[in-house]
Amino acid sequence: MSDENEHKIEVKSDSTSADIGSVGTVPPIDSAPPRETADQELYHSKSFWTTWVFSQDAKWIGVQYACTAIAIGLVALVLSWGMRLQLGFPDTFSFLTPAAYYQFITMHGMIMVIYLLTALFLGGFGNILIPLMCGARDMAFPYVNMVSYWMYLLAVLVLLASFFVPGGPTGAGWTLYPPQAITAGTPGSSAGIALMLISLSLFVIGFTMGGLNYIITVLQSRTRGMTLMRLPLTVWGIFTATVLALLAFPALLVACIMMTLDNLLGTSYFMPTIVSMGETLSYEGGSPILFQHLFWFFGHPEVYIVALPAFGIVSDLISVHARKNIFGYRMMVWAIVGIGALSFFVWAHHMYVSGMHPWFGFFFATTTLIIAVPTAIKVYNWVLTLWKGNIHLTLPMLFALGFIVTFVNGGITGLFLGNVIVDVPLSDTYFVVAHFHMVMGIAPIMVIFGAIYHWFPLVTGRMLHQGMGKFHFWISFVGSYAIYFPMHYLGFIGVPRRYYEMYNSPYIPTSAEGLNAFITIAALIVGFAQIVFIYNIITSAIRGEKAEKNPWKANSLEWQTPEMPPKHGNFGKELPVVYRWAYDFSVPGADKDYIPQDVPPSEVSSAKVAKT
Amino acid sequence: MKKKENIFQLLTQKPWEPSQAKIDNEHDGATLALSKAKLGVRTIIAVSTVIFSLMIVGYADRMFVYDWRSMPDPWLLWVNTGVLIISSFFFYKTKVAADHKQLEKVKNGLLLIGFLAFTFLVGQLLVWQHLIKLGYYVSSNPANSYFYLFTAVHGLHLMGGLFFWGRTTTKFLKGNYNISKLQQAIELCATYWHFLLLVWLVLFGMMIAW
Numbered sequence: 104m105s106d107e108n109e110h111k112i113e114v115k116s117d118s119t120s121a122d123i124g125s126v127g128t129v130p131p132i133d134s135a136p137p138r139e140t141a142d143q144e145l146y147h148s149k150s151f152w153t154t155w156v157f158s159q160d161a162k163w164i165g166v167q168y169a170c171t172a173i174a175i176g177l178v179a180l181v182l183s184w185g186m187r188l189q190l191g192f193p194d195t196f197s198f199l200t201p202a203a204y205y206q207f208i209t210m211h212g213m214i215m216v217i218y219l220l221t222a223l224f225l226g227g228f229g230n231i232l233i234p235l236m237c238g239a240r241d242m243a244f245p246y247v248n249m250v251s252y253w254m255y256l257l258a259v260l261v262l263l264a265s266f267f268v269p270g271g272p273t274g275a276g277w278t279l280y281p282p283q284a285i286t287a288g289t290p291g292s293s294a295g296i297a298l299m300l301i302s303l304s305l306f307v308i309g310f311t312m313g314g315l316n317y318i319i320t321v322l323q324s325r326t327r328g329m330t331l332m333r334l335p336l337t338v339w340g341i342f343t344a345t346v347l348a349l350l351a352f353p354a355l356l357v358a359c360i361m362m363t364l365d366n367l368l369g370t371s372y373f374m375p376t377i378v379s380m381g382e383t384l385s386y387e388g389g390s391p392i393l394f395q396h397l398f399w400f401f402g403h404p405e406v407y408i409v410a411l412p413a414f415g416i417v418s419d420l421i422s423v424h425a426r427k428n429i430f431g432y433r434m435m436v437w438a439i440v441g442i443g444a445l446s447f448f449v450w451a452h453h454m455y456v457s458g459m460h461p462w463f464g465f466f467f468a469t470t471t472l473i474i475a476v477p478t479a480i481k482v483y484n485w486v487l488t489l490w491k492g493n494i495h496l497t498l499p500m501l502f503a504l505g506f507i508v509t510f511v512n513g514g515i516t517g518l519f520l521g522n523v524i525v526d527v528p529l530s531d532t533y534f535v536v537a538h539f540h541m542v543m544g545i546a547p548i549m550v551i552f553g554a555i556y557h558w559f560p561l562v563t564g565r566m567l568h569q570g571m572g573k574f575h576f577w578i579s580f581v582g583s584y585a586i587y588f589p590m591h592y593l594g595f596i597g598v599p600r601r602y603y604e605m606y607n608s609p610y611i612p613t614s615a616e617g618l619n620a621f622i623t624i625a626a627l628i629v630g631f632a633q634i635v636f637i638y639n640i641i642t643s644a645i646r647g648e649k650a651e652k653n654p655w656k657a658n659s660l661e662w663q664t665p666e667m668p669p670k671h672g673n674f675g676k677e678l679p680v681v682y683r684w685a686y687d688f689s690v691p692g693a694d695k696d697y698i699p700q701d702v703p704p705s706e707v708s709s710a711k712v713a714k715t
Numbered sequence: 716m717k718k719k720e721n722i723f724q725l726l727t728q729k730p731w732e733p734s735q736a737k738i739d740n741e742h743d744g745a746t747l748a749l750s751k752a753k754l755g756v757r758t759i760i761a762v763s764t765v766i767f768s769l770m771i772v773g774y775a776d777r778m779f780v781y782d783w784r785s786m787p788d789p790w791l792l793w794v795n796t797g798v799l800i801i802s803s804f805f806f807y808k809t810k811v812a813a814d815h816k817q818l819e820k821v822k823n824g825l826l827l828i829g830f831l832a833f834t835f836l837v838g839q840l841l842v843w844q845h846l847i848k849l850g851y852y853v854s855s856n857p858a859n860s861y862f863y864l865f866t867a868v869h870g871l872h873l874m875g876g877l878f879f880w881g882r883t884t885t886k887f888l889k890g891n892y893n894i895s896k897l898q899q900a901i902e903l904c905a906t907y908w909h910f911l912l913l914v915w916l917v918l919f920g921m922m923i924a925w
Contacts (some may be wrong), residue, residue: 136741238744243751315758319751325744332728333739349758353765361773364864369854372773386859388780393773400769428731436726682740684730704736 121285135327135680143240143324145672157253159245160671161316163231164252166562168222169251175259176219177637180213180630191623193604201603202290203272208601210262212277213299217306217403218259224412225310225348226255229317229341229553231427232552235661236338238326238679240672242316254309258302262452265291265298273299276601278398281373281391284365287380297366300359307356310348317345326660328681332436333700334658336429336686339436340415343443344408350447351404351637358397363391395457399450406543407446411439412480413550417503419685420553421485423657424500425492426696428686430484438477438484445474455526463525471521475514480512493689493696497655498572502553505580506546513542516591531601534594537587545583552579552636559643561661564668567647571639575632583628589618658699659685726745754873756903760910763872767914770868771921774861784856788923794839796919803912806905813901816894821901825884828908831875857923858922865918869911876907885900 149429158164185207189199230248234241242248265272274290275283283289284296291299319425321334326573327656334342366388373394374386414435422429429435451459451467516538520526529535552575559567598605598615605611621702652664665675679701687698693710729735747754777783809824843863853863883900886892 134740136743138743140743140745246757311759311762313754318758319754322746323749323751323754325746326742327744328742329744330728330730330739330742331746332730349762350765353762354769357766357769358771360868361864364853364860371854371857372777372858373862385854388777388782390776390780393776397769397773432731433727433729440726585891684735686731 115175133705136259145241146245149386157249159249161230161234161242161248164248168226168230171256171259172219172223172227175214179211179214179219182207184627184630187623187626191620199261202274204603206272206290209274209277210272220409222255223551224409225341225345226313228412232337232661233317233320233341235669235673236335236659237321237324238329238660238681239320239324242317243319243324247312248316251309251313254305258305258309261298261302261305265295268294268298270295281362281394282375282377300363304356304359307352310352314345314349317341326678326681333681336415336418336435339439340411343439344411346407347404347443347446351401354397354401357392392457395454399453402453403450404446407442409543409547411443413547414439416554417506419548420499420503420557421488422686423655424497425489425494426688426690427488427492430487432686434480435484438481441477443472445470449474452521455523458529468521468523475518478514498576499553499557501576502549506549509541509549510546513538513546517542529594531599532594533590533598533600535599537590537594540587541636560654562668563644564650565643565647566650567643568639571635575636579629582625585625586622593618656697658687658697660700663699663701750809750899752899752903756906759850770864777857783858785856785925786851786862789842791838791842795835798831798835798838799912799915802828803908806908810901810905825887829880829884832873836870836873839870862922869915869918873911876911
């Protein structure tokens with residue numbers, strides 16, 4: 104199909120005389136501006152090393168990002184098993200000391216949020232999809248893009264190294280609050296935390312290099328006819344998240360640098376006067392609250408750095424697999440931009456119990472609840488897209504549906520916690536754990552799985568195995584409910600989070616113990632089910648069923664490349680020219696139920712696009 | 716053609732309408748009338764601005780605590796500031812010279828700028844040495860801590876700038892460049908230099924005032 108289009112575009116100028124039948128109509132409606140800019144000069148790799156290792160091809164960098172992120176994510180998964188074993192069956196495993204427990208918590212949280220989710224969505228999907236979806240040959244600065252991945256890998260290795268230093272990795276909790284993060288008594292308070300801070304700084308620097316590419320490619324390197332409002336929502340989500348990340352990660356960097364100095368040079372940016380083990384330390388007058396502000400000024404946008412790409416991707420999955428244009432495209436874009444802007448004004452809702460002034464809390468409760476409006480609009484629009492759609496229950500669609508359910512679930516508990524007076528009693532309980540795992544653990548992971556099942560053929564040219572995929576979906580979806588739903592109840596009865604063990608707390612009913620054991624077993628099962636997923640990926644990449652071109656019959660440009668998987672340079676000799684948005688599904692009058700973005704109007708003259 | 720629309724006009728387009736489609740088909744694919752490199756430098760400046768702003772917020776938060784004792788401002792710091800101003804001024808002159816293709820002036824300008832920038836960095840290190848000798852250690856007072864933090868982070872930014880200055884200058888001296896790319900590189904380095912001068916003036920002004 105698109106070969107034909109390519110051909111059409113190339114010969115467009117002299118096709119007028121050929122199509123005598125439709126003279127007078129074809130050329131004007133198919134008009135495209137002449138190319139003003141020269142084609143991007145690409146780096147053509149010659150050796151094994153520059154092709155597969157130090158690659159400058161965004162698609163391969165994306166694969167590198169994704170594989171690294173998933174690998175480190177599996178480490179975090181195993182760490183969560185350690186925590187669950189301790190909570191479900193206390194006093195059973197001798198290697199689960201209190202110190203180990205806190206180290207597992209910390210590393211699990213940090214890896215999942217930053218090294219897995221952020222890296223996979225922006226580094227992985229961003230690199231693979233942005234140039235293809237925008238109709239570009241590669242990222243704007245391929246060399247910088249390559250360095251970005253290697254910085255990320257270095258950050259991951261430094262993080263892993265902290266497992267092997269004296270004292271082990273930091274056990275300060277993923278928020279790394281001072282003073283305890285660098286005070287004796289906290290696991291890993293010297294070498295562990297130092298490596299963590301260095302690793303985070305490297306991550307931020309590496310990300311900034313990548314982010315520069317994502318932004319500039321989206322803004323400046325699109326193909327002819329591709330306006331911003333014709334972009335698939337995936338690109339909008341990743342683009343906006345990148346803007347957020349570029350503005351939010353500096354806060355983490357500043358916090359990391361200053362805490363490193365507090366730790367290594369004895370400055371007092373964050374460290375107050377403090378007595379540790381009977382001795383007054385040399386610190387004086389620093390403000391731990393300042394760290395909290397810096398951390399959450401990064402930390403809350405971080406939630407949306409993860410969520411916005413998920414929103415964008417899931418919109419496309421739903422639209423493609425329900426064969427319907429996305430309901431309220433413009434509203435979806437506005438919601439993405441609006442959520443992104445608002446996300447910088449809500450950070451202190453993570454600090455309700457830090458002793459803030461009530462009016463300060465009131466302000467942040469208000470802004471927090473306002474974010475629910477654009478978010479709810481998005482949920483309605485997903486549901487309305489499904490409404491009367493031609494829903495194909497493919498694997499990506501299953502995961503997209505799973506996302507909507509878990510996201511609504513986690514979003515609603517977010518409304519509880521956004522209110523100061525409801526948050527104060529709940530803030531240190533498992534209710535919060537259930538909330539954030541539902542909303543930014545399970546929900547984005549559902550999208551990641553859906554996206555992998557969806558774009559796997561694009562990357563490998565092969566389909567993932569259906570049966571294993573269905574097994575993976577149902578175990579993951581039902582299993583994550585089995586894990587996190589009971590935690591809401593644990594939170595309501597007041598079981599505190601972060602505790603190594605409950606011992607014999609009289610206010611906690613014995614049923615909580617049974618529930619904890621149940622959750623642990625569910626977590627083990629869900630974790631093991633991921634082995635099926637990994638096995639599926641590996642075997643399908645090697646000998647999976649060959650995918651036909653554009654297997655999901657999608658409209659966006661990544662599927663319209665001459666070869667699948669796309670070659671170096673993505674598109675053939677000529678870049679595609681875009682004539683429509685990415686959502687012309689089931690257009691009345693059209694021969695097929697989809698019209699790819701690069702199909703000129705003359706080829707689908709019977710379609711009544713206006714009425715979609 | 717599409718470059719004049721503001722963000723609200725852009726976000727209210729209805730891409731599915733046939734009338735909008737006609738306009739969109741004529742779009743050349745770039746949102747802003749800027750080169751990629753220029754947009755890149757602007758993005759970096761935005762990110763750096765956030766970094767410095769947040770540190771300034773920390774400074775402003777910390778300076779009201781009772782233990783705050785301002786640092787002295789040695790005369791060498793004023794000299795360094797002067798050096799930075801002069802280097803920024805020469806970068807401006809060099810950019811103008813590059814725009815007029817006065818290559819000899821460009822060469823002298825680039826070398827002078829590099830010399831001045833290295834002088835500034837060495838000067839900053841001498842200030843550090845001087846203050847350490849006087850007993851103003853990084854941890855002895857929060858004002859000192861912030862002084863060393865600001866100078867270090869600003870210095871690192873300048874070293875980043877020098878990296879690109881070095882690439883531009885070596886390309887120029889070796890003669891393998893095309894003139895419009897050289898002009899652009901010099902212009903972008905100059906922008907970054909002016910930005911760093913502005914940052915330094917804000918930081919320095921703040922530190923001598925409080």
